[in-house]
Amino acid sequence: MRFSISYYFKLLLLITFIYTLSTASAASSSSVKGVREARPRQFRMQIFSRPYSKGNVQTIRAINGASSPCWNLSSKRVGSYELNDPLVKVTFYRSSDCNGAPSATYYNQHSSKQSHISIKARSVSVLKVKPVILKEQHKDL
Known part of the structure; x- marks a missing residue:
């Protein structure tokens, strides 16, 4: 053959x-x-009143697994923050109830640290972002 x-x-x-x-x-x-x-089991965030992780610090934790909680801030000035989950959207508000127009919104896709933001805010809201995984589509030949 x-x-x-x-x-x-x-x-x-x-x-x-x-x-x-x-x-x-x-x-x-x-x-x-x-x-x-x-992804961590327990969300933790540290907010600093000065840039580069300096000044007064406030630690925020989500124990109950809420998907979009709102926290009041102890200081009106936000200089930097660190968190242990990079797949979140962090939104700062001037109001104390996370309503109204946001002061700033950050998508932390590759970094878990914002070292210099210098904004004024009274509350912060954190939303978990689900990772997008693209699947290939196979067609039968």
């Missing part, structure tokens, strides 16, 4: 395609696992 070069080329393309699919699915499952393990 004799095969042509185009047959071997098609076979090589098929093997390459299958290998690419298997490595992509393994990489995406490991990245999903890494994101799930990176």
Whole structure:
């Protein structure tokens, strides 16, 4: 039985395609696992009255697992903050009940620290952001 070069080329393309699919699915499952393990069990945030983590500090914790809690701040000045979960949206408000127009909103996708923000606020709201994981769509050939 004799095969042509185009047959071997098609076979090589098929093997390459299958290998690419298997490595992509393994990489995406490991990245999903890494994101799930990176989320802390208990949310903690420290707000400083001065830039670069200096001045008066207020520690905020979410024990009951609320998805979007609101906290009153002990100082009207916010210079910097640190938190232990980078997948959150932090919104500062001038009002004490987290209503009205926000003073500032920060999306902490890659960093858990804002070292120099210098704003005035009376309350802060934190919203958990779910990670977006893109899945490949496979069509049957």
